[in-house]
Amino acid sequence: MAVAGTNPSQRFGLHEDGRVLPLLIRVNDLRTGVVAESAFLKSPVRIGRSDANELRLEQAFVSQWHAIVYFDEHEIRYVDLGSTNGSLVDGVPAERNVPVVIGPSTRVRIGALELTFARLARSLS
Numbered sequence: 144m145a146v147a148g149t150n151p152s153q154r155f156g157l158h159e160d161g162r163v164l165p166l167l168i169r170v171n172d173l174r175t176g177v178v179a180e181s182a183f184l185k186s187p188v189r190i191g192r193s194d195a196n197e198l199r200l201e202q203a204f205v206s207q208w209h210a211i212v213y214f215d216e217h218e219i220r221y222v223d224l225g226s227t228n229g230s231l232v233d234g235v236p237a238e239r240n241v242p243v244v245i246g247p248s249t250r251v252r253i254g255a256l257e258l259t260f261a262r263l264a265r266s267l268s
Contacts (some may be wrong), residue, residue, distance in 0.1 A: 144221060164262040166214045171257045182263060183257075188212040190253075191226075204228050204254035210237075212260070219245040219260050228254060 165182045172178075176237040181198055189196040191209040200209070206226035213220045223230040223237040231252040237243055245251070251258040 144260070163214075163216050163236055165221065166212070167211070167261045167263050169259045169261070170200065171259075172255060173257055174255045183214075186214045188214075190258075191224075197212070200253065200255060200256060201258065202204075205256070209253060210251075213242070221245050221249075221260075226253075 149259055165184050166186070166188065166236050167180060167182050168179075168188065170179045183197060187210065188198055189211050190198045190200060190205075191207050192199065192201060192205050193207040196208070206224070206228070208224050209226040210230055213222070219232070220242040221232060221237065222242050223239055225239040232243050232245075233249055234252075237251075245260050247261065249260065251260075
């Protein structure tokens with residue numbers, strides 16, 4: 144998958160035709176080394192153990208409704224929903240229900256899972 148970054152409009156999450164670029168979330172299980180990638184066309188993306196989440200993480204340390212990610216053409220924001228075990232954003236505990244802007248090098252930890260975020264350089268359609 145090509146990741147946005149060189150075209151100025153793509154850095155802000157816009158395709159050259161004006162459509163919002165898909166969000167890529169990469170989940171790295173630091174215990175097993177398994178990496179999974181998921182791409183999303185619509186915001187928000189709910190994260191947690193519940194089947195109703197767009198990004199389902201099955202590990203016991205993940206809350207049913209752990210976090211939510213909002214994205215648009217300007218930025219990506221991560222919000223911990225008051226999860227039991229919390230989230231670390233670049234090593235700092237995320238405050239409950241307080242949006243944190245996510246940059247290209249930001250790393251979010253949920254237990255042994257490390258999440259990174261990027262915009263795809265092309266549309267999925």
